[in-house]
Amino acid sequence: MRGLTAALRRQKAPQLMRGQRNPKAPDIGKLITVRVSPKTRARIDTGPRHRTFCIVSNPRQAVRNVPKIEQIDAFIVDIPTIRGHVLSMTTMRAQSAVIVRLRCSDGSDGIGEGTTIGGLSYCPESPESIVSAIDTYLAPALMGQEANGIAHALALMDRHARGNRIAKSAVEMALWDALGKRLGVSVAQLFGGQIVQDMPVAWTLASGNSDTDIVEAEQMIALRRHNIFKLKIGKRAVREDVAHVGRIKAALGDSASIRVDVNQAWSLADARWGLKGLQDVGCELVEQPVQARFVNAMAELTRSYEIAVMADEALGGPEDALSMASRKAADVFAVKIAQSGGLMRARDVVSIGQAAGIALYGGTMLETAVGTAAALQLFSTVEHLAWGTEFFGPLLLKDDILTTPLTYRDFRVAVPQGAGLGITLDPAKIDFYRRDKARSLHAVAGE
Numbered sequence: 213m214r215g216l217t218a219a220l221r222r223q224k225a226p227q228l229m230r231g232q233r234n235p236k237a238p239d240i241g242k243l244i245t246v247r248v249s250p251k252t253r254a255r256i257d258t259g260p261r262h263r264t265f266c267i268v269s270n271p272r273q274a275v276r277n278v279p280k281i282e283q284i285d286a287f288i289v290d291i292p293t294i295r296g297h298v299l300s301m302t303t304m305r306a307q308s309a310v311i312v313r314l315r316c317s318d319g320s321d322g323i324g325e326g327t328t329i330g331g332l333s334y335c336p337e338s339p340e341s342i343v344s345a346i347d348t349y350l351a352p353a354l355m356g357q358e359a360n361g362i363a364h365a366l367a368l369m370d371r372h373a374r375g376n377r378i379a380k381s382a383v384e385m386a387l388w389d390a391l392g393k394r395l396g397v398s399v400a401q402l403f404g405g406q407i408v409q410d411m412p413v414a415w416t417l418a419s420g421n422s423d424t425d426i427v428e429a430e431q432m433i434a435l436r437r438h439n440i441f442k443l444k445i446g447k448r449a450v451r452e453d454v455a456h457v458g459r460i461k462a463a464l465g466d467s468a469s470i471r472v473d474v475n476q477a478w479s480l481a482d483a484r485w486g487l488k489g490l491q492d493v494g495c496e497l498v499e500q501p502v503q504a505r506f507v508n509a510m511a512e513l514t515r516s517y518e519i520a521v522m523a524d525e526a527l528g529g530p531e532d533a534l535s536m537a538s539r540k541a542a543d544v545f546a547v548k549i550a551q552s553g554g555l556m557r558a559r560d561v562v563s564i565g566q567a568a569g570i571a572l573y574g575g576t577m578l579e580t581a582v583g584t585a586a587a588l589q590l591f592s593t594v595e596h597l598a599w600g601t602e603f604f605g606p607l608l609l610k611d612d613i614l615t616t617p618l619t620y621r622d623f624r625v626a627v628p629q630g631a632g633l634g635i636t637l638d639p640a641k642i643d644f645y646r647r648d649k650a651r652s653l654h655a656v657a658g659e
Protein backbone atom coordinates (compact mmCIF):
# COMPACT_ATOMS: atom_id res chain seq x y z
CA MET A 213 0.00 0.00 0.00
CA ARG A 214 2.89 2.38 0.65
CA GLY A 215 3.68 2.42 -3.08
CA LEU A 216 0.09 3.17 -4.00
CA THR A 217 -0.14 5.93 -1.41
CA ALA A 218 3.01 7.46 -2.79
CA ALA A 219 1.63 7.20 -6.30
CA LEU A 220 -1.56 8.93 -5.10
CA ARG A 221 0.44 11.69 -3.49
CA ARG A 222 2.40 12.29 -6.67
CA GLN A 223 -0.80 12.73 -8.65
CA LYS A 224 -1.05 16.42 -9.50
CA ALA A 225 -4.62 16.73 -10.79
CA PRO A 226 -7.68 14.49 -10.91
CA GLN A 227 -8.53 13.01 -14.29
CA LEU A 228 -12.14 11.91 -13.57
CA MET A 229 -14.78 13.64 -11.46
CA ARG A 230 -18.32 12.67 -10.44
CA GLY A 231 -21.09 13.84 -8.12
CA GLN A 232 -21.47 16.62 -5.55
CA ARG A 233 -18.50 17.91 -3.59
CA ASN A 234 -18.12 19.69 -0.33
CA PRO A 235 -16.91 23.20 -1.24
CA LYS A 236 -14.75 23.31 1.92
CA ALA A 237 -13.01 20.06 0.94
CA PRO A 238 -13.27 20.05 -2.83
CA ASP A 239 -11.07 16.98 -3.30
CA ILE A 240 -13.32 14.68 -1.28
CA GLY A 241 -15.51 12.54 -3.47
CA LYS A 242 -13.33 12.99 -6.51
CA LEU A 243 -12.50 9.94 -8.52
CA ILE A 244 -8.94 9.95 -9.65
CA THR A 245 -7.05 7.62 -11.88
CA VAL A 246 -3.42 7.14 -11.12
CA ARG A 247 -0.78 5.41 -13.08
CA VAL A 248 0.97 2.83 -10.92
CA SER A 249 4.64 2.94 -11.73
CA PRO A 250 6.24 -0.26 -13.02
CA LYS A 251 8.57 -0.18 -9.99
CA THR A 252 5.66 -0.10 -7.56
CA ARG A 253 3.81 -2.80 -9.48
CA ALA A 254 6.88 -5.00 -9.41
CA ARG A 255 7.12 -4.49 -5.66
CA ILE A 256 3.51 -4.90 -4.59
CA ASP A 257 1.55 -6.80 -7.20
CA THR A 258 1.08 -7.40 -10.89
CA GLY A 259 -2.25 -5.57 -11.20
CA PRO A 260 -3.29 -3.10 -13.93
CA ARG A 261 -1.22 -0.09 -14.86
CA HIS A 262 -3.95 2.40 -13.97
CA ARG A 263 -6.17 2.36 -10.90
CA THR A 264 -9.15 4.53 -10.01
CA PHE A 265 -9.67 5.71 -6.44
CA CYS A 266 -12.26 7.79 -4.69
CA ILE A 267 -10.63 10.42 -2.49
CA VAL A 268 -11.97 10.20 1.05
CA SER A 269 -9.75 12.93 2.48
CA ASN A 270 -7.65 15.62 0.90
CA PRO A 271 -4.40 13.83 0.10
CA ARG A 272 -2.31 16.97 -0.21
CA GLN A 273 -3.63 18.16 3.14
CA ALA A 274 -2.92 14.77 4.72
CA VAL A 275 0.60 14.71 3.36
CA ARG A 276 1.23 18.19 4.75
CA ASN A 277 0.07 17.07 8.23
CA VAL A 278 2.33 14.05 8.57
CA PRO A 279 5.62 15.26 10.04
CA LYS A 280 8.71 13.70 8.57
CA ILE A 281 12.13 13.27 10.11
CA GLU A 282 14.20 15.99 8.48
CA GLN A 283 17.45 16.23 10.43
CA ILE A 284 19.33 14.26 13.09
CA ASP A 285 22.47 15.70 14.69
CA ALA A 286 24.59 13.73 17.15
CA PHE A 287 27.52 15.21 19.05
CA ILE A 288 29.62 14.54 22.14
CA VAL A 289 29.69 16.77 25.20
CA ASP A 290 32.61 16.21 27.61
CA ILE A 291 31.63 17.31 31.11
CA PRO A 292 34.07 16.90 34.05
CA THR A 293 32.90 14.89 37.08
CA ILE A 294 32.90 16.41 40.59
CA ARG A 295 35.55 13.84 41.66
CA GLY A 296 37.22 10.75 40.27
CA HIS A 297 34.63 7.94 39.99
CA VAL A 298 36.55 4.69 40.59
CA LEU A 299 34.97 1.63 38.98
CA SER A 300 36.49 -1.84 38.65
CA MET A 301 37.32 -1.28 34.97
CA THR A 302 38.14 2.44 34.81
CA THR A 303 38.32 5.71 36.72
CA MET A 304 36.09 8.42 35.27
CA ARG A 305 37.14 12.06 35.47
CA ALA A 306 34.65 13.27 32.91
CA GLN A 307 31.52 11.94 31.28
CA SER A 308 31.33 11.95 27.48
CA ALA A 309 27.65 11.99 26.64
CA VAL A 310 26.21 11.81 23.14
CA ILE A 311 23.37 14.26 22.62
CA VAL A 312 20.97 13.88 19.70
CA ARG A 313 18.92 16.70 18.25
CA LEU A 314 16.18 15.67 15.85
CA ARG A 315 14.12 18.05 13.70
CA CYS A 316 10.88 17.27 11.91
CA SER A 317 9.29 18.81 8.81
CA ASP A 318 6.55 20.55 10.86
CA GLY A 319 9.18 22.40 12.91
CA SER A 320 8.87 20.13 15.96
CA ASP A 321 12.06 18.81 17.51
CA GLY A 322 13.29 16.26 20.03
CA ILE A 323 16.33 15.66 22.21
CA GLY A 324 17.89 12.32 23.05
CA GLU A 325 20.98 11.00 24.79
CA GLY A 326 23.11 7.90 24.29
CA THR A 327 25.81 7.54 26.89
CA THR A 328 28.24 4.89 27.97
CA ILE A 329 30.95 4.78 30.64
CA GLY A 330 34.73 4.86 30.34
CA GLY A 331 35.16 4.92 26.56
CA LEU A 332 35.08 1.30 25.40
CA SER A 333 35.90 -0.20 28.80
CA TYR A 334 32.30 -0.71 29.97
CA CYS A 335 30.56 -2.10 26.90
CA PRO A 336 31.02 -2.53 23.13
CA GLU A 337 29.87 1.03 22.31
CA SER A 338 31.90 4.20 22.84
CA PRO A 339 30.84 7.86 22.54
CA GLU A 340 32.64 7.98 19.20
CA SER A 341 31.03 4.78 17.89
CA ILE A 342 27.59 6.04 18.94
CA VAL A 343 28.04 9.26 16.93
CA SER A 344 29.46 7.36 13.97
CA ALA A 345 26.62 4.77 13.97
CA ILE A 346 24.03 7.57 14.03
CA ASP A 347 25.72 9.74 11.38
CA THR A 348 26.62 6.95 9.00
CA TYR A 349 23.76 4.46 9.27
CA LEU A 350 20.83 5.38 11.51
CA ALA A 351 20.19 8.99 10.48
CA PRO A 352 20.35 8.30 6.70
CA ALA A 353 17.94 5.35 7.16
CA LEU A 354 15.43 7.58 8.96
CA MET A 355 15.53 10.68 6.76
CA GLY A 356 12.09 11.43 5.32
CA GLN A 357 10.37 8.76 7.45
CA GLU A 358 7.21 9.61 9.39
CA ALA A 359 8.23 11.01 12.76
CA ASN A 360 5.16 9.55 14.50
CA GLY A 361 6.10 6.01 13.53
CA ILE A 362 8.53 5.21 16.34
CA ALA A 363 8.09 1.43 16.18
CA HIS A 364 8.73 1.60 12.44
CA ALA A 365 11.79 3.79 13.00
CA LEU A 366 13.17 1.25 15.48
CA ALA A 367 12.54 -1.60 13.02
CA LEU A 368 14.32 0.40 10.30
CA MET A 369 17.29 1.07 12.58
CA ASP A 370 17.47 -2.67 13.37
CA ARG A 371 17.44 -3.43 9.65
CA HIS A 372 20.31 -1.04 8.98
CA ALA A 373 22.47 -1.77 12.04
CA ARG A 374 22.94 -4.77 14.25
CA GLY A 375 23.58 -4.15 17.94
CA ASN A 376 24.48 -0.51 18.65
CA ARG A 377 21.74 -0.36 21.24
CA ILE A 378 22.87 2.90 22.83
CA ALA A 379 22.95 4.69 19.47
CA LYS A 380 19.44 3.46 18.63
CA SER A 381 18.24 4.39 22.09
CA ALA A 382 19.47 7.98 21.67
CA VAL A 383 17.55 8.42 18.42
CA GLU A 384 14.43 6.68 19.73
CA MET A 385 14.49 8.94 22.81
CA ALA A 386 14.55 12.05 20.60
CA LEU A 387 11.58 10.69 18.63
CA TRP A 388 9.58 10.21 21.86
CA ASP A 389 10.47 13.72 23.01
CA ALA A 390 9.40 15.20 19.67
CA LEU A 391 6.15 13.20 19.61
CA GLY A 392 5.29 14.27 23.16
CA LYS A 393 5.98 17.92 22.34
CA ARG A 394 3.89 17.73 19.16
CA LEU A 395 0.95 16.26 21.06
CA GLY A 396 1.48 18.45 24.12
CA VAL A 397 1.86 15.46 26.46
CA SER A 398 4.70 14.00 28.50
CA VAL A 399 6.63 10.90 27.41
CA ALA A 400 5.21 9.25 30.56
CA GLN A 401 1.74 9.86 29.13
CA LEU A 402 2.77 8.16 25.87
CA PHE A 403 3.77 5.12 27.95
CA GLY A 404 0.44 4.90 29.76
CA GLY A 405 0.63 7.78 32.22
CA GLN A 406 2.48 8.71 35.36
CA ILE A 407 1.82 6.62 38.49
CA VAL A 408 4.39 8.33 40.74
CA GLN A 409 5.60 11.94 40.95
CA ASP A 410 9.06 11.16 42.30
CA MET A 411 11.21 8.19 43.25
CA PRO A 412 13.98 7.20 45.69
CA VAL A 413 17.45 7.94 44.35
CA ALA A 414 20.70 6.22 45.38
CA TRP A 415 24.18 7.76 45.27
CA THR A 416 27.35 5.91 44.29
CA LEU A 417 30.32 6.07 46.66
CA ALA A 418 33.34 5.54 44.44
CA SER A 419 36.12 7.86 45.56
CA GLY A 420 38.41 4.87 46.01
CA ASN A 421 38.90 5.63 49.73
CA SER A 422 36.75 4.40 52.66
CA ASP A 423 37.16 7.55 54.81
CA THR A 424 36.32 9.88 51.93
CA ASP A 425 33.29 7.71 51.12
CA ILE A 426 32.06 7.86 54.74
CA VAL A 427 32.34 11.68 54.83
CA GLU A 428 30.57 11.93 51.48
CA ALA A 429 27.76 9.60 52.64
CA GLU A 430 27.28 11.54 55.88
CA GLN A 431 27.02 14.80 53.92
CA MET A 432 24.42 13.27 51.60
CA ILE A 433 22.33 12.06 54.54
CA ALA A 434 22.60 15.45 56.29
CA LEU A 435 21.50 17.22 53.08
CA ARG A 436 18.60 14.72 52.83
CA ARG A 437 19.73 14.00 49.27
CA HIS A 438 20.53 10.27 49.49
CA ASN A 439 20.34 7.48 52.07
CA ILE A 440 20.83 4.60 49.67
CA PHE A 441 24.46 4.06 48.71
CA LYS A 442 25.98 1.88 46.03
CA LEU A 443 29.66 1.17 46.57
CA LYS A 444 31.83 0.41 43.59
CA ILE A 445 34.08 -2.54 44.33
CA GLY A 446 35.96 -5.23 42.40
CA LYS A 447 39.26 -3.43 41.85
CA ARG A 448 40.93 -4.64 45.05
CA ALA A 449 41.20 -8.13 46.56
CA VAL A 450 37.83 -9.54 47.69
CA ARG A 451 38.84 -9.49 51.37
CA GLU A 452 39.85 -5.79 51.16
CA ASP A 453 36.62 -4.92 49.38
CA VAL A 454 34.52 -6.68 52.03
CA ALA A 455 36.44 -4.82 54.77
CA HIS A 456 35.82 -1.49 52.94
CA VAL A 457 32.08 -2.17 52.71
CA GLY A 458 32.01 -3.29 56.35
CA ARG A 459 33.64 -0.04 57.53
CA ILE A 460 31.15 2.10 55.65
CA LYS A 461 28.16 0.09 56.86
CA ALA A 462 29.43 0.23 60.47
CA ALA A 463 29.87 4.03 60.23
CA LEU A 464 26.42 4.67 58.75
CA GLY A 465 24.44 2.00 60.61
CA ASP A 466 20.71 1.80 59.96
CA SER A 467 20.55 5.33 58.55
CA ALA A 468 21.54 3.98 55.12
CA SER A 469 20.99 1.08 52.76
CA ILE A 470 24.33 -0.25 51.50
CA ARG A 471 24.68 -2.06 48.19
CA VAL A 472 27.67 -2.88 46.00
CA ASP A 473 28.42 -3.06 42.28
CA VAL A 474 31.26 -5.35 41.23
CA ASN A 475 30.89 -4.56 37.52
CA GLN A 476 31.70 -8.17 36.48
CA ALA A 477 35.12 -8.21 38.16
CA TRP A 478 34.87 -11.47 40.16
CA SER A 479 35.31 -15.08 39.20
CA LEU A 480 32.67 -17.45 40.56
CA ALA A 481 35.09 -18.54 43.31
CA ASP A 482 35.75 -14.89 44.29
CA ALA A 483 32.03 -14.23 44.25
CA ARG A 484 31.26 -17.10 46.63
CA TRP A 485 33.61 -15.59 49.22
CA GLY A 486 32.51 -12.09 48.37
CA LEU A 487 28.77 -12.67 48.76
CA LYS A 488 29.25 -14.55 52.02
CA GLY A 489 31.39 -11.71 53.42
CA LEU A 490 29.12 -8.95 52.13
CA GLN A 491 25.96 -10.34 53.67
CA ASP A 492 27.78 -10.82 56.97
CA VAL A 493 28.68 -7.10 57.12
CA GLY A 494 25.10 -6.01 56.38
CA CYS A 495 25.28 -5.28 52.66
CA GLU A 496 21.82 -5.74 51.10
CA LEU A 497 22.49 -6.27 47.43
CA VAL A 498 25.30 -7.16 45.04
CA GLU A 499 25.18 -6.02 41.43
CA GLN A 500 26.70 -7.99 38.54
CA PRO A 501 29.35 -9.86 40.57
CA VAL A 502 30.53 -12.00 37.62
CA GLN A 503 30.77 -11.53 33.87
CA ALA A 504 27.52 -10.83 32.06
CA ARG A 505 27.76 -14.01 29.98
CA PHE A 506 28.11 -16.30 33.02
CA VAL A 507 24.41 -16.82 33.50
CA ASN A 508 24.81 -20.15 35.32
CA ALA A 509 27.14 -18.51 37.84
CA MET A 510 24.60 -15.72 38.39
CA ALA A 511 21.91 -18.39 38.94
CA GLU A 512 24.08 -20.24 41.47
CA LEU A 513 24.80 -17.04 43.41
CA THR A 514 21.14 -16.04 43.32
CA ARG A 515 19.97 -19.27 44.88
CA SER A 516 22.88 -19.77 47.33
CA TYR A 517 22.91 -16.53 49.39
CA GLU A 518 20.45 -14.33 51.23
CA ILE A 519 21.96 -11.14 49.79
CA ALA A 520 20.00 -10.00 46.70
CA VAL A 521 21.76 -10.48 43.35
CA MET A 522 21.10 -7.85 40.70
CA ALA A 523 21.72 -8.21 36.95
CA ASP A 524 23.06 -5.12 35.16
CA GLU A 525 25.50 -5.68 32.28
CA ALA A 526 23.79 -9.06 31.68
CA LEU A 527 20.63 -7.22 30.59
CA GLY A 528 21.00 -6.07 26.99
CA GLY A 529 17.29 -5.90 26.23
CA PRO A 530 14.21 -8.15 26.34
CA GLU A 531 15.92 -11.31 25.04
CA ASP A 532 18.49 -11.20 27.84
CA ALA A 533 15.76 -10.43 30.35
CA LEU A 534 13.81 -13.49 29.24
CA SER A 535 16.91 -15.68 29.43
CA MET A 536 17.89 -14.36 32.89
CA ALA A 537 14.34 -14.76 34.18
CA SER A 538 13.84 -18.26 32.84
CA ARG A 539 17.18 -19.37 34.30
CA LYS A 540 16.43 -17.70 37.65
CA ALA A 541 19.73 -15.84 37.32
CA ALA A 542 18.82 -12.69 39.29
CA ASP A 543 16.66 -11.47 42.17
CA VAL A 544 16.61 -7.92 40.77
CA PHE A 545 16.83 -6.33 37.31
CA ALA A 546 18.71 -3.03 36.96
CA VAL A 547 16.77 -1.69 33.99
CA LYS A 548 18.60 0.87 31.85
CA ILE A 549 17.10 2.57 28.82
CA ALA A 550 20.40 2.81 26.91
CA GLN A 551 21.52 -0.74 27.64
CA SER A 552 18.08 -2.09 26.73
CA GLY A 553 18.12 -0.37 23.33
CA GLY A 554 15.59 2.37 24.02
CA LEU A 555 12.50 3.22 26.02
CA MET A 556 10.22 0.65 24.40
CA ARG A 557 12.68 -2.15 24.98
CA ALA A 558 13.40 -1.02 28.54
CA ARG A 559 9.63 -1.19 29.12
CA ASP A 560 9.72 -4.74 27.75
CA VAL A 561 12.48 -5.64 30.22
CA VAL A 562 10.33 -4.21 33.02
CA SER A 563 7.36 -6.33 31.90
CA ILE A 564 9.45 -9.50 31.73
CA GLY A 565 10.79 -8.80 35.22
CA GLN A 566 7.28 -8.16 36.53
CA ALA A 567 5.93 -11.33 34.91
CA ALA A 568 8.76 -13.40 36.43
CA GLY A 569 8.43 -11.92 39.92
CA ILE A 570 11.87 -10.28 39.67
CA ALA A 571 12.26 -7.04 41.63
CA LEU A 572 13.05 -3.84 39.71
CA TYR A 573 15.59 -1.04 39.99
CA GLY A 574 15.99 2.00 37.73
CA GLY A 575 19.60 1.92 36.50
CA THR A 576 21.77 4.59 34.92
CA MET A 577 24.69 4.87 32.52
CA LEU A 578 25.61 8.06 34.39
CA GLU A 579 23.73 10.11 31.84
CA THR A 580 23.35 13.87 31.87
CA ALA A 581 19.94 15.30 32.77
CA VAL A 582 18.63 14.42 29.28
CA GLY A 583 18.91 10.63 29.64
CA THR A 584 17.98 10.95 33.30
CA ALA A 585 14.77 12.81 32.42
CA ALA A 586 13.88 10.06 29.95
CA ALA A 587 14.39 7.46 32.68
CA LEU A 588 12.21 9.49 35.06
CA GLN A 589 9.46 9.70 32.45
CA LEU A 590 9.52 5.99 31.73
CA PHE A 591 9.91 4.71 35.28
CA SER A 592 7.18 7.01 36.57
CA THR A 593 4.80 4.67 34.73
CA VAL A 594 6.04 1.63 36.67
CA GLU A 595 4.06 0.98 39.82
CA HIS A 596 6.68 -0.68 41.99
CA LEU A 597 10.45 -0.20 41.92
CA ALA A 598 11.31 -2.35 44.94
CA TRP A 599 14.94 -1.17 45.02
CA GLY A 600 14.35 2.44 43.90
CA THR A 601 16.62 4.12 41.36
CA GLU A 602 20.09 5.53 40.85
CA PHE A 603 19.06 8.47 38.65
CA PHE A 604 21.76 10.75 40.05
CA GLY A 605 23.85 11.16 36.86
CA PRO A 606 23.57 14.98 36.63
CA LEU A 607 24.79 15.32 40.24
CA LEU A 608 28.07 13.57 39.43
CA LEU A 609 28.83 16.22 36.80
CA LYS A 610 30.36 19.61 37.50
CA ASP A 611 27.77 21.31 35.35
CA ASP A 612 24.20 20.82 34.18
CA ILE A 613 23.16 21.24 30.55
CA LEU A 614 19.49 22.12 31.17
CA THR A 615 17.97 25.56 31.61
CA THR A 616 16.15 24.19 34.69
CA PRO A 617 17.96 21.35 36.45
CA LEU A 618 16.12 18.28 37.75
CA THR A 619 14.91 18.45 41.37
CA TYR A 620 16.52 16.28 44.05
CA ARG A 621 14.91 16.60 47.47
CA ASP A 622 14.14 14.47 50.53
CA PHE A 623 16.07 11.45 49.19
CA ARG A 624 14.00 11.52 46.01
CA VAL A 625 14.19 12.83 42.46
CA ALA A 626 11.13 14.41 40.85
CA VAL A 627 9.72 13.58 37.43
CA PRO A 628 10.04 16.71 35.25
CA GLN A 629 6.69 18.10 34.18
CA GLY A 630 5.83 19.41 30.71
CA ALA A 631 5.59 18.02 27.22
CA GLY A 632 7.97 15.37 25.90
CA LEU A 633 10.85 14.73 28.28
CA GLY A 634 9.88 17.91 30.14
CA ILE A 635 13.30 19.53 29.75
CA THR A 636 15.06 22.29 27.78
CA LEU A 637 18.73 22.26 26.81
CA ASP A 638 20.81 25.29 27.70
CA PRO A 639 22.36 26.26 24.34
CA ALA A 640 25.32 28.09 25.91
CA LYS A 641 26.25 25.03 27.99
CA ILE A 642 25.96 22.76 24.98
CA ASP A 643 28.20 25.08 22.98
CA PHE A 644 30.70 25.18 25.81
CA TYR A 645 31.00 21.41 26.31
CA ARG A 646 30.71 20.22 22.70
CA ARG A 647 33.81 18.29 21.74
CA ASP A 648 33.49 19.31 18.08
CA LYS A 649 33.57 22.99 19.07
CA ALA A 650 37.28 22.35 19.75
CA ARG A 651 37.31 23.28 23.43
CA SER A 652 39.51 20.60 24.92
CA LEU A 653 38.49 18.79 28.10
CA HIS A 654 41.74 19.89 29.71
CA ALA A 655 40.92 23.50 29.06
CA VAL A 656 37.49 22.98 30.63
CA ALA A 657 38.86 21.10 33.63
CA GLY A 658 41.61 23.71 34.18
CA GLU A 659 39.27 26.67 34.39
Ligand SMILES: O=C(O)C[C@H]1C=CC(=O)O1
Pocket residue numbers: 329416418473475524575576577578602
Ligand atom coordinates in the same frame (compact mmCIF):
# COMPACT_ATOMS: atom_id res chain seq x y z
O1 LIG B 1 25.81 0.52 37.35
C1 LIG B 1 26.77 0.71 36.63
O2 LIG B 1 27.44 -0.27 36.33
C2 LIG B 1 27.16 2.03 36.08
C3 LIG B 1 26.92 3.22 36.86
C4 LIG B 1 25.71 3.40 37.59
C5 LIG B 1 25.98 4.07 38.72
C6 LIG B 1 27.36 4.21 38.81
O3 LIG B 1 28.00 4.75 39.68
O4 LIG B 1 27.93 3.58 37.76
Ligand SMILES: [Mn+2]
Pocket residue numbers: 473475499500524525546
Ligand atom coordinates in the same frame (compact mmCIF):
# COMPACT_ATOMS: atom_id res chain seq x y z
MN1 LIG C 1 26.11 -1.68 37.49
